[in-house]
Amino acid sequence: MTAHIIDGLALSRKLRTQIATEAQQLTAQGRRPGLAVILVGDNPASQVYVRNKIKACEDTGIHSVLEKFDASLSETELLARIAALNADPRIHGILVQLPLPGHIDEQKVIEAISPAKDVDGFHVASAGALLTGLPGGFWPCTPHGCLQMLDDIGYELRGKHAVVVGRSNIVGKPMALMLLARSATVTICHSATPDLAHFTRDADVIVAAVGKRGLITRDMVKPGAVVIDVGMNRDDHGKLCGDVDFAGVSEVAGWITPVPGGVGPMTITMLLANTIESARRTTA
Numbered sequence: 001m002t003a004h005i006i007d008g009l010a011l012s013r014k015l016r017t018q019i020a021t022e023a024q025q026l027t028a029q030g031r032r033p034g035l036a037v038i039l040v041g042d043n044p045a046s047q048v049y050v051r052n053k054i055k056a057c058e059d060t061g062i063h064s065v066l067e068k069f070d071a072s073l074s075e076t077e078l079l080a081r082i083a084a085l086n087a088d089p090r091i092h093g094i095l096v097q098l099p100l101p102g103h104i105d106e107q108k109v110i111e112a113i114s115p116a117k118d119v120d121g122f123h124v125a126s127a128g129a130l131l132t133g134l135p136g137g138f139w140p141c142t143p144h145g146c147l148q149m150l151d152d153i154g155y156e157l158r159g160k161h162a163v164v165v166g167r168s169n170i171v172g173k174p175m176a177l178m179l180l181a182r183s184a185t186v187t188i189c190h191s192a193t194p195d196l197a198h199f200t201r202d203a204d205v206i207v208a209a210v211g212k213r214g215l216i217t218r219d220m221v222k223p224g225a226v227v228i229d230v231g232m233n234r235d236d237h238g239k240l241c242g243d244v245d246f247a248g249v250s251e252v253a254g255w256i257t258p259v260p261g262g263v264g265p266m267t268i269t270m271l272l273a274n275t276i277e278s279a280r281r282t283t284a
């Protein structure tokens with residue numbers, strides 16, 4: 001068996017066309033969607049990601065502002081910038097690129113963002129909305145992108161066993177809640193799970209979000225399963241790779257996402273979608 005590939009680039013292109021149309025409509029109504037991205041320090045990976053986000057805004061007609069600061073920026077100064085952006089009516093989404101320098105408390109910074117502009121979905125108010133199913137929050141972009149990929153292949157989650165590997169606040173935990181909301185039976189595995197393969201071998205859907213190359217091998221996957229790879233790692237040649245042994249697993253899985261060209265582009269697409277949604281919620 002050879003797995004079908006879920007092409008995150010192609011799906012992103014399709015969704016971004018719709019997003020561009022919506023941005024145009026909002027702009028015509030005098031509320032052009034706007035995203036502010038804050039980058040502190042000169043982490044090379046962060047620079048690349050941030051550039052991709054700004055470019056995606058430009059491609060879809062979303063107004064974007066990039067604020068770059070030296071790594072020595074104080075937490076107080078950063079909080080003041082966020083307060084200014086919270087009050088800026090042209091800005092509907094605020095993204096503070098993570099990680100932040102060690103002297104800045106990341107959770108404090110996230111909680112300073114107005115929940116109405118929390119397009120990353122990292123604020124405790126967004127987490128609470130996802131947990132309870134109450135409206136008003138934003139869903140974190142990476143797990144939301146994974147769900148969109150499952151929807152795109154017409155996958156019915158109800159009654160299926162979904163195994164999420166990883167329990168971060170940004171991916172694993174929100175992913176599990178989204179799958180649960182679709183009536184999947186959800187198992188969360190993590191570093192203290194003694195026999196990971198025991199769970200993954202029973203899974204209809206595996207979401208790997210650990211950050212460990214070669215974590216999921218073909219012997220751990222049930223024939224026909226859907227395998228979503230959230231990992232972002234480098235191999236020995238410096239090439240980008242996920243948590244899944246793509247060559248091996250694609251021989252047994254029914255569907256698989258590649259890295260690059262899978263979840264990554266979808267993460268950015270969901271950021272754009274959240275920014276549009278935020279502008280829509282604005283009355284005026």
Ligand SMILES: Nc1nc(=O)c2c([nH]1)NC[C@@H]1CN(c3ccc(C(=O)N[C@@H](CCC(=O)O)C(=O)O)cc3)C=[N+]21
Pocket residue numbers: 048049052095096097098099120141232240259260261262263264265267268
């Ligand atoms: N506040 C905040 N929000 C984030 O959403 C956030 C963050 N901080 N910090 C870092 C992580 C990482 N992240 C990625 C998004 C897209 C790709 C992406 O598009 N990847 C391409 C490849 C890019 C490349 O070649 O390096 C792909 O998978 O095809 C990767 C990584 C967002 N993050």
